[in-house]
Amino acid sequence: MSEPLVRLEDVKVDFSVRKGLFGSESIHAVDGVTLDIAAGEVVAVVGESGSGKTTLGRAALGLVRVTDGHVHFDNTEISALPRKAQKAFRRRTAAVFQDPFASIDPFMKAYDSVAEPLVIHGIGNERERRERVLQALHDVRLRPAPEIADKYPDLLSGGQRQRLSIARALVMQPQFIVADEPVSMVDASSRAELLALLRELQERFNIAFLYITHDIATARHFAQRIVVMYLGCVVEMGQAADIVRSPLHPYTQALIASVPEPDPANRLKQRPSLPGEPPNPVNAPSGCSFHPRCAAFMAGRCELKTPVLREVEPDHYVACYLHETDEP
Numbered sequence: 001m002s003e004p005l006v007r008l009e010d011v012k013v014d015f016s017v018r019k020g021l022f023g024s025e026s027i028h029a030v031d032g033v034t035l036d037i038a039a040g041e042v043v044a045v046v047g048e049s050g051s052g053k054t055t056l057g058r059a060a061l062g063l064v065r066v067t068d069g070h071v072h073f074d075n076t077e078i079s080a081l082p083r084k085a086q087k088a089f090r091r092r093t094a095a096v097f098q099d100p101f102a103s104i105d106p107f108m109k110a111y112d113s114v115a116e117p118l119v120i121h122g123i124g125n126e127r128e129r130r131e132r133v134l135q136a137l138h139d140v141r142l143r144p145a146p147e148i149a150d151k152y153p154d155l156l157s158g159g160q161r162q163r164l165s166i167a168r169a170l171v172m173q174p175q176f177i178v179a180d181e182p183v184s185m186v187d188a189s190s191r192a193e194l195l196a197l198l199r200e201l202q203e204r205f206n207i208a209f210l211y212i213t214h215d216i217a218t219a220r221h222f223a224q225r226i227v228v229m230y231l232g233c234v235v236e237m238g239q240a241a242d243i244v245r246s247p248l249h250p251y252t253q254a255l256i257a258s259v260p261e262p263d264p265a266n267r268l269k270q271r272p273s274l275p276g277e278p279p280n281p282v283n284a285p286s287g288c289s290f291h292p293r294c295a296a297f298m299a300g301r302c303e304l305k306t307p308v309l310r311e312v313e314p315d316h317y318v319a320c321y322l323h324e325t326d327e328p
């Protein structure tokens, strides 16, 4: 593989949480994640809430402070960037968030929302900005663009607002976008259209994506590689087709089993979905943190020591004692 555009190297992000009236303690929101993303590649990070996937995305954009490890963009460590280079980094990256109602200012017309990043970064004169904004609106199929540009967001549907968020990201012509659950708050019909649009834009402009989702089905549809996270750690990683066709980690297997079976005739054959809730990271289970929910739990092994992420097939990594031949 050529040099990655984005390289996360043993990234750790700790947060402080309140404990009792006066105390606090540290939780590992992201706990030693290593991941490369090539230019134009789509990598999906999949997991339930609390898995650390959103924090990982924010770390990749330099939006949270990394406690340990390194984040590189285009061979440069982003935490070490001088102020001017930080600005240049921001121009080359963008984010699309889950909630288009929260991420778009309701008091700004669509035109101003999309133009705002250009204004902040001092890009172009008024005529050039107008051209770029209208082109971005057109590219995300908010058409006719001049008409949409003049509207306030409350006149747009949820799907259209999310397209507006995407146009706002796209107008900067980024090389890397973190899309955090970008289709989870829109209706089912808009969801398929938005995913198709993201795919089209990604291919057309060769944009690398870190696609964050709880839904492994959309991850398979959109991404070339899938990274499965549980309680801050990567538990499985590989080519999207391999992960979905032959998942190795019991957590990935359960995530796949939780995907609703569209054919009623097959519903009874579906494997049971994920039992219980993700544990509170303040009291993370010992050993393999998935062990309290794991149907394949091996007493005397799984709860004692954390399994290491290993390559068990070409480009297919898993952290589970079921796939480890060495003694722990």
Ligand code: SF4
Binding pocket: 249, 250, 251, 288, 289, 290, 291, 294, 295, 296, 297, 298, 302, 307, 319, 320, 321, 322
């Ligand atoms: Fe289950 Fe043990 Fe594998 Fe963890 S290491 S996923 S508890 S079998």
